[in-house]
Amino acid sequence: EAQVTQNPRYLITVTGKKLTVTCSQNMNHEYMSWYRQDPGLGLRQIYYSMNVEVTDKGDVPEGYKVSRKEKRNFPLILESPSPNQTSLYFCASKGWGGTGDEKLFFGSGTQLSVL
Amino acid sequence: GENVEQHPSTLSVQEGDSAVIKCTYSDSASNYFPWYKQELGKGPQLIIDIRSNVGEKKDQRIAVTLNKTAKHFSLHITETQPEDSAVYFCAASAGTSYGKLTFGQGTILTVHP
Numbered sequence: 001e002a003q004v005t006q007n008p009r010y011l012i013t014v015t016g017k018k019l020t021v022t023c024s025q026n027m028n029h030e031y032m033s034w035y036r037q038d039p040g041l042g043l044r045q046i047y048y049s050m051n052v053e054v055t056d057k058g059d060v061p062e063g064y065k066v067s068r069k070e071k072r073n074f075p076l077i078l079e080s081p082s083p084n085q086t087s088l089y090f091c092a093s094k095g096w097g098g099t100g101d102e103k104l105f106f107g108s109g110t111q112l113s114v115l
Numbered sequence: 116g117e118n119v120e121q122h123p124s125t126l127s128v129q130e131g132d133s134a135v136i137k138c139t140y141s142d143s144a145s146n147y148f149p150w151y152k153q154e155l156g157k158g159p160q161l162i163i164d165i166r167s168n169v170g171e172k173k174d175q176r177i178a179v180t181l182n183k184t185a186k187h188f189s190l191h192i193t194e195t196q197p198e199d200s201a202v203y204f205c206a207a208s209a210g211t212s213y214g215k216l217t218f219g220q221g222t223i224l225t226v227h228p
Contacts, residue, residue, distance in 0.1 A: 041220060
């Protein structure tokens with residue numbers, strides 16, 4: 001089944017403790033992206049990657065790192081998490097949706113709480 | 116950068132009524148405008164999109180209209196059903212590969228049986 005898989009689904013951590021949220025897609029998509037969702041703010045793009053070893057900042061990249069060493073994986077790294085990074089995170093990849101247009105496929109989300 | 120404003124933030128309708136959600140964007144270079152539906156506990160899913168060379172697009176009960184001059188676009192859902200209840204997001208992007216996609220704040224749609 002074509003899908004974007006994020007792990008973990010829920011994560012509680014403490015300030016300053018490095019963490020990684022993994023994202024994997026099995027559709028051979030070149031484009032992948034990370035978003036955070038906060039009430040009243042919608043989804044805001046953190047980082048995106050157009051292909052392997054090609055990454056760029058989105059609208060809210062501060063405090064985050066990403067890497068794209070292989071096409072299928074795009075992990076999100078928080079080197080020193082802070083409480084303002086408590087949020088719902090989504091990974092997405094872009095490819096053909098079967099209707100002739102490209103579309104974003106989203107993962108199921110990772111709810112992160114930083115205490 | 117791009118700024119997308121979405122209204123209303125909540126919308127409540129009776130089953131069978133129509134629902135309209137509106138978005139405005141700031142970057143005149145934006146040329147791709149998708150709409151996403153997010154059900155509880157799930158990631159957003161694309162429901163319809165429109166490119167700037169088209170003024171309207173329909174897919175069964177949903178339609179999107181685009182006014183490039185005014186820089187606004189709208190989602191129209193006719194004959195609403197309870198399963199249409201969800202959070203809806205509009206988005207805008209410039210460029211053919213939409214590297215950066217800017218989302219609106221979201222609209223919580225509730226359809227009452």
